[in-house]
Amino acid sequence: MSEVAKKSCVNCAAASLCLPVGLDQAEISHLNAMIKRQHILKRGQSLLHYTDRFNSFYAVRYGSFKSATLNADGREQIWGFYFVGELFGFEGIEQEQYPYDVLALEKSEVCEIPYNDIMQLVNEVPSLQKQLLKLMSHRFCVDLSTPRNNAAEERLAAFLLSLSSRFKRSGMSPTEFALPLTRQDIASYLGLTIETVSRLISKFRKAQVIDVDGRQMKLKDLRKLQIFAALTADKF
Amino acid sequence: MSEVAKKSCVNCAAASLCLPVGLDQAEISHLNAMIKRQHILKRGQSLLHYTDRFNSFYAVRYGSFKSATLNADGREQIWGFYFVGELFGFEGIEQEQYPYDVLALEKSEVCEIPYNDIMQLVNEVPSLQKQLLKLMSHRFCVDLSTPRNNAAEERLAAFLLSLSSRFKRSGMSPTEFALPLTRQDIASYLGLTIETVSRLISKFRKAQVIDVDGRQMKLKDLRKLQIFAALTADKF
DNA sequence: CGTGCAATTGATCTAACTCAACCAACGTGG
DNA sequence: CCACGTTGGTTGAGTTAGATCAATTGCACG
Numbered sequence: 369m370s371e372v373a374k375k376s377c378v379n380c381a382a383a384s385l386c387l388p389v390g391l392d393q394a395e396i397s398h399l400n401a402m403i404k405r406q407h408i409l410k411r412g413q414s415l416l417h418y419t420d421r422f423n424s425f426y427a428v429r430y431g432s433f434k435s436a437t438l439n440a441d442g443r444e445q446i447w448g449f450y451f452v453g454e455l456f457g458f459e460g461i462e463q464e465q466y467p468y469d470v471l472a473l474e475k476s477e478v479c480e481i482p483y484n485d486i487m488q489l490v491n492e493v494p495s496l497q498k499q500l501l502k503l504m505s506h507r508f509c510v511d512l513s514t515p516r517n518n519a520a521e522e523r524l525a526a527f528l529l530s531l532s533s534r535f536k537r538s539g540m541s542p543t544e545f546a547l548p549l550t551r552q553d554i555a556s557y558l559g560l561t562i563e564t565v566s567r568l569i570s571k572f573r574k575a576q577v578i579d580v581d582g583r584q585m586k587l588k589d590l591r592k593l594q595i596f597a598a599l600t601a602d603k604f
Numbered sequence: 605m606s607e608v609a610k611k612s613c614v615n616c617a618a619a620s621l622c623l624p625v626g627l628d629q630a631e632i633s634h635l636n637a638m639i640k641r642q643h644i645l646k647r648g649q650s651l652l653h654y655t656d657r658f659n660s661f662y663a664v665r666y667g668s669f670k671s672a673t674l675n676a677d678g679r680e681q682i683w684g685f686y687f688v689g690e691l692f693g694f695e696g697i698e699q700e701q702y703p704y705d706v707l708a709l710e711k712s713e714v715c716e717i718p719y720n721d722i723m724q725l726v727n728e729v730p731s732l733q734k735q736l737l738k739l740m741s742h743r744f745c746v747d748l749s750t751p752r753n754n755a756a757e758e759r760l761a762a763f764l765l766s767l768s769s770r771f772k773r774s775g776m777s778p779t780e781f782a783l784p785l786t787r788q789d790i791a792s793y794l795g796l797t798i799e800t801v802s803r804l805i806s807k808f809r810k811a812q813v814i815d816v817d818g819r820q821m822k823l824k825d826l827r828k829l830q831i832f833a834a835l836t837a838d839k840f
Numbered sequence: 841c842g843t844g845c846a847a848t849t850g851a852t853c854t855a856a857c858t859c860a861a862c863c864a865a866c867g868t869g870g
Numbered sequence: 871c872c873a874c875g876t877t878g879g880t881t882g883a884g885t886t887a888g889a890t891c892a893a894t895t896g897c898a899c900g
Contacts, residue, residue, distance in 0.1 A: 440834035461741035505697035517795020559753020
């Protein structure tokens with residue numbers, strides 16, 4: 369019996385964002401019992417492959433992930449990033465297979481939540497039902513928050529603001545964070561080249577909007593950033 | 605009592621795609637009873653406004669809709685199109701308000717499905733639960749199917765293919781259809797200008813890939829279109 | 841029968857891409 | 871411990887895909 373005891377939702381840093389929200393002690397322990405197993409991945413390691421049979425949702429316990437497919441010309445197309453307390457995998461329900469690869473951006477851990485099991489549990493626990501839909505809605509909102517077909521400057525500004533609000537959501541500083549993403553990840557997600565991303569970051573730095581040291585980033589002027597993003601003021 | 609009798613799921617053309625899938629007679633009648641009311645809209649009429657309080661999902665009975673927001677500079681940013689048997693509105697759950705305007709592209713009808721009521725019903729009807737999640741997953745998949753940051757040609761080709769498979773899904777011809785969208789709608793969704801869209805359509809026509817007469821469109825060579833979508837042909 | 845909107849096509853212009861050089865940090869093996 | 875390749879990031883110069891500006895046509899409709 370050398371197996372490491374399964375970590376519980378009770379001592380999980382993401383519990384206040386994730387499925388346990390609104391559940392009582394007993395319900396959380398049911399949820400816990402249902403989680404198939406936790407996966408710990410190193411930077412660059414892959415969790416899911418395109419066309420893998422859909423079986424489960426995944427919740428990020430710590431770290432971060434990206435989903436991506438390969439274009440016909442071999443270039444990576446990034447579809448989304450997933451941070452602490454966010455769920456992913458439901459894109460696989462309709463076709464019963466995952467429509468993308470998923471890999472870890474840094475040392476990370478996810479909880480695997482078998483689809484059939486949670487479908488059963490939500491029938492007994494209405495508040496779990498609501499929280500699951502809320503987390504799915506969150507994913508839609510995240511995707512909506514970064515227009516990927518406007519001017520490059522707008523895209524990057526909107527992307528940084530979106531990251532900011534997601535980090536804030538997970539209890540971290542909304543203005544100072546270490547990006548787990550490379551410039552290439554950002555570029556691929558936004559549909560730009562690394563050079564353009566790099567130049568824009570320099571531009572924002574020179575405009576006193578952000579401070580940058582490699583992956584370490586500090587948003588100094590959110591209002592200016594919103595103007596760069598060309599968003600209606602009340603959007604954030 | 606001059607009110608028009610509410611139309612039932614039973615005689616709805618979209619029933620085989622929509623929430624009733626997998627439900628028995630009794631369950632469908634419960635679902636029916638729950639639908640708040642049907643809205644009939646003319647072309648251009650709006651159903652939802654940005655920041656409206658979230659209360660309901662909507663299912664397209666016939667016709668089509670688009671969701672959009674206005675940029676700071678007043679230009680319309682289109683987020684999605686919704687066709688027969690597709691659901692929309694769940695983007696509003698997280699923030700308890702809709703993050704976009706929704707308006708009809710042609711004479712259309714939607715069923716309003718109050719969130720609290722359906723949350724109750726899915727607890728009693730597990731297969732409704734599954735179908736709801738499947739329809740939400742469908743939305744994710746649709747959004748994934750059209751990359752909006754590749755070359756213009758790839759975007760338009762992928763978009764046409766995505767339309768094709770959605771029309772097929774709703775029992776219509778996958779190769780011959782009348783677009784309810786204007787060139788401007790397509791351009792705004794894909795992040796292009798109408799001129800570029802128009803030129804590409806001409807290019808596809810000249811390449812014998814499609815036939816076009818205004819909004820009437822015929823896909824003549826799906827394989828070629830897939831090549832256009834995956835990779836610009838002239839790169840070979 | 842004009843007025844206005846949607847679409848097409850042509851001529852220029854520019855934002856972002858490509859190609860290229862360079863630097864810094866890091867790990868690995870001799 | 872240093873030499874070296876590798877990976878990630880920045881910056882510059884020239885090129886191009888798609889935007890902008892502009893003119894024209896066709897069609898719908900009051």
